[in-house]
Structures are given as structure tokens and as C-alpha cells.
Amino acid sequence: MDAQYTIVIADDHPLFRNALFQSVHMAISGANLLEADALDTLLSLLEKEPEVDLLLLDLKMPGSNGMSGLIQLRNQHPDLPIVVISASEEATIIRQVRHHGAFGFIPKSSDMRALIGALNQVLEGEPFFPEGIGEEEDDDVNELAQKIATLTPQQYKVLCMLSDGLLNKQIAYELKVSEATIKAHMTAIFRKMDVKNRTQAVILLQQMDLIQ
Structure with missing residues (x-):
């Protein structure tokens, strides 16, 4: 995909951020990539960059208490597509991520090909969630x-x-x-x-x- 996208990668692990950077560059040529390693940093960045096309969010980083961080982001930026990328792959977590307004969920265990496919699907406007995960609510x-x-x-x-x-x-x-x-x-x-x-x-x- 050659369109110019601005994508934020929010994760407190430098190695995983770098791996995501490489995957996004392979999926989207010419993407403008920004990064944040804590919720405060992320919120400040989003205030300065109103035209973000996609946020790739780790649920567990400084200042973000699991689901409540996602809820707060969703509340403050209702139009921003958020895709959670997490090592916690339980069905309960994925269902709640979906319910709380995320546009997708990509397991951190995904290989490069699966990750690139998921990113392309999301940027084409189609939500991405692992197969077989229902939408039961609590x-x-x-x-x-x-x-x-x-x-x-x-x-x-x-x-x-x-x-x-x-x-x-x-x-x-x-x-x-x-x-x-x-x-x-x-x-x-x-x-x-x-x-x-x-x-x-x-x-x-x-x-x-x-x-x-």
C-alpha cells in the first residue's frame, strides 16, 4: 500500500517497537511512524498530531491500567482507530478489547506475514480480530x-x-x-x-x- 499514513506505535518495550516498525514499513511504504512508551507520552503526542490514521496499542505500559487505558483513549479520541497488540491472548481479553471500541486485536505471537496481513486489513477499513472469538459481554x-x-x-x-x-x-x-x-x-x-x-x-x- 502506497498511501501516506500516520501510525503511532505505543509500547514500552523498545525491541518490540522496533519489530513493529519493520513490519509496518513492510506493509505500508512511506508510512509516517511515531512512537510512545507510556500513556502520558501517548496522550501528549495525540494532542499534537490530530491526523493519526492508526494507533497500535499495547495494553500494558506505564500509566495504562489494562482495559482502563483503552477506555480512556477511546473516550478522548472516539474517531481514532485503535488496534491492540498484546501478549495476553485469552478470549476474554479479546472480547473486552472489542467491546471497548478497539478496531482490532493482533496477538504479539503473530509472525511477520500475519502481522502485515492484519495491518493491511485494518488500513483498508476492515476490523481484524482472531477467528472464533465471540462478542459475549460482561x-x-x-x-x-x-x-x-x-x-x-x-x-x-x-x-x-x-x-x-x-x-x-x-x-x-x-x-x-x-x-x-x-x-x-x-x-x-x-x-x-x-x-x-x-x-x-x-x-x-x-x-x-x-x-x-
């Missing part, structure tokens, strides 16, 4: 996803820091804001997630984190 997980999707980017960042065990003053320091601002974010997070305290909020986020 109502509890769907409800959690909807709650997480209502958070602003900053609220989501605060929630992830909570999950990492940081105190309010530590989060305020990291985000360069006042403790009062963090407390206001907490109040909004608890309301949107329908919980009473930080422990319940963290438990809900961990329930979404299906990739251990």
Missing part, C-alpha cells in the same frame, strides 16, 4: 467501563496514582497542583464512580485491570 465490566469513561484525563491520572499508593500531597507534587485541587478531583472521582472512599475507587480500577 454487564458488570461494561458498567465499570462507563464509569471510568466519564473521568477527565486529569481525574483518570489521579485515580491511577491512587492505585499506585500515592498520598494526596505526593499526587499534588507530581501534578504540580495544590492539595486542595487533588481533593476536588477526589470528590469528583468518588461521585462519578459511585464510591465512598479511595479504597473503593482503587478496587474498581483494579477490577478493570484484567492484564496482570
